[in-house]
Amino acid sequence: MSEFCLMKLTKLKLISNIRARSELSFRPRMNIFKISPPDIFHDFLEGVLPDVVQVIAQKSGIRKKNLISRIKQIKWVNGPVSVINQLEICGNAVQKLEFFFRLIEIYPEWLNNPPNIFPLYEVVRKTVFKICSPSSIYDYSLFRSEVEKFVEMMKINEIKRAKAHFISHYPSLVGFYGGSLVSYSSRRFERKNKEVKSLILHSRNFKDVAYSLPW
Structure with a gap:
């Protein structure tokens, strides 16, 4: 993984208050675009x-x-x-x-x-x-x-x-x-995506959004 990507991940961790080390940092040669399913x-x-x-x-x-x-x-x-x-x-x-x-x-x-x-x-x-x-x-x-x-x-x-x-x-x-x-295809999850967006818009701290979803 390039130095630029590592800097971005570090910045994201600081903003998001993520304390655990990213799994991506252990796989410097992994192409994340290839393993991401097309939509x-x-x-x-x-x-x-x-x-x-x-x-x-x-x-x-x-x-x-x-x-x-x-x-x-x-x-x-x-x-x-x-x-x-x-x-x-x-x-x-x-x-x-x-x-x-x-x-x-x-x-x-x-x-x-x-x-x-x-x-x-x-x-x-x-x-x-x-x-x-x-x-x-x-x-x-x-x-x-x-x-x-x-x-x-x-x-x-x-x-x-x-x-x-x-x-x-x-x-x-x-x-x-x-x-x-x-x-x-995300078409299968459009209803869930809309629900998440709605919860985010009405959430005060965003932290409880994941726990608010009816699984």
């Missing part, structure tokens, strides 16, 4: 997908009024997204994910007459499927190939997000963790 919900749904949806909407040649009309005809599971200004798609991460996957249902004519941006849509769909599929570890080379195409399409469409780079490491992490990465 699909944060990296993809909240990081990359909003930009992908925006690019597809604006480069597909669809019209705002027509899109709004077609959205109203669909029965949505997570509620519909809203469309404002110049085809700006608004909604939470899960709504945008459903909108993305059901675009082909909204515009079935894309199957026979796809817009120029359709390769991006197709690659992202395949990548999401491979990331979430338990069989990815058995189709490792195919999974890596799809992710490489995904990263390349991000560059072509100038979607510059650090999260896209994180996703490029997913194939090796699937091998490292031995299966699907879905179980590490």
Whole structure:
């Protein structure tokens, strides 16, 4: 571990009143980023997908009024997204994910007459499927190939997000963790995260927050 990192840990211990020596200081060559599970919900749904949806909407040649009309005809599971200004798609991460996957249902004519941006849509769909599929570890080379195409399409469409780079490491992490990465998604813990934030906001000293959680 570098001298800079040790200084940061020491400062953190002083601020947090941590008296025990950090376990990380006993492992100077450990790469903590490699052993930290990727967060699909944060990296993809909240990081990359909003930009992908925006690019597809604006480069597909669809019209705002027509899109709004077609959205109203669909029965949505997570509620519909809203469309404002110049085809700006608004909604939470899960709504945008459903909108993305059901675009082909909204515009079935894309199957026979796809817009120029359709390769991006197709690659992202395949990548999401491979990331979430338990069989990815058995189709490792195919999974890596799809992710490489995904990263390349991000560059072509100038979607510059650090999260896209994180996703490029997913194939090796699937091998490292031995299966699907879905179980590490923070989407599973969103309710708990909101509860923690609420307790912190209403706690006087923050020290009792951990003991206040209903385990």
